[in-house]
Amino acid sequence: MNKNQISNVFKSLFVILTVLFSSYSMAQEISAVDSTTNFWDKVQFGGGLGLGIGSGYTDISVMPSAIYNVNEIVAVGVGLQFGYLSSKNYYESYVYGGSLITLVNPIPELQLSAELEQVRVDTRYEANVNRPAFSDSYWNTALYLGAGYRTGNVTIGARYDVLYDPDKSLYGSGFMPFVRVYF
Numbered sequence: 001m002n003k004n005q006i007s008n009v010f011k012s013l014f015v016i017l018t019v020l021f022s023s024y025s026m027a028q029e030i031s032a033v034d035s036t037t038n039f040w041d042k043v044q045f046g047g048g049l050g051l052g053i054g055s056g057y058t059d060i061s062v063m064p065s066a067i068y069n070v071n072e073i074v075a076v077g078v079g080l081q082f083g084y085l086s087s088k089n090y091y092e093s094y095v096y097g098g099s100l101i102t103l104v105n106p107i108p109e110l111q112l113s114a115e116l117e118q119v120r121v122d123t124r125y126e127a128n129v130n131r132p133a134f135s136d137s138y139w140n141t142a143l144y145l146g147a148g149y150r151t152g153n154v155t156i157g158a159r160y161d162v163l164y165d166p167d168k169s170l171y172g173s174g175f176m177p178f179v180r181v182y183f
Contacts (some may be wrong), residue, residue, distance in 0.1 A: 039068075042070075043067070043068055043069075044066065044075075044183060045064070045066050046182035047065045047079065048061070048062075048063040048180075056087060056089070058084070061083040061084075061095075062082045065182075066078060067103060074102070076103075078099065079100075079101055080097075081098065081117070081119055082096050091123055091126065092123070092126075094123075095120070096119065097117065097119030097120055098119075100115065101113065101115045102114045109149060109150055109151070111150040113146040113148070114143070114146075115142075116144075117141070120138075122135070123135065141163060142161040142163055142164070142169070142171075143163050144161050144176070145160055146160065148178065153181055154180070154181050156178070158178065160175050161174040161175075
């Protein structure tokens with residue numbers, strides 16, 4: 001990661017923390033915190049599963065996550081990511097890592113999100129007439145900022161990786177739609 005990317009990460013984290021703490025302090029004025037509430041009563045679990053199978057292509061992903069509802073407006077959490085991608089006679093790739101998640105609900109129907117994701121990518125390319133077989137391993141960092149419409153435990157929206165670099169990113173685009181579910 002070069003100095004410019006590191007600077008962008010710290011600037012983005014500063015903005016996220018500022019929003020988090022300003023929302024938290026504003027929420028304290030709205031309602032008093034019930035100190036008798038059990039920690040686990042404020043924890044929600046969710047995540048995602050992905051499966052894509054085509055002609056010689058396989059994409060399997062498991063992404064569990066958990067959030068802690070600080071109050072009615074702010075939630076913070078962690079996520080894990082495991083993935084397997086394969087393209088017959090071309091490559092096989094494993095992706096694994098984690099993320100830190102912040103969700104802010106300024107109104108019940110609107111959810112703003114920030115997610116810092118760090119994943120390891122291990123790819124093995126098969127030999128063909130144009131190149132010999134080789135392997136590539138690297139860390140990919142993404143900082144997603146997003147917004148979505150929330151109804152109950154489900155949020156539908158879009159997020160954008162502000163660190164997206166088309167030459168280095170794991171994904172083909174910095175923009176991603178999402179469906180987020182927490183129980």
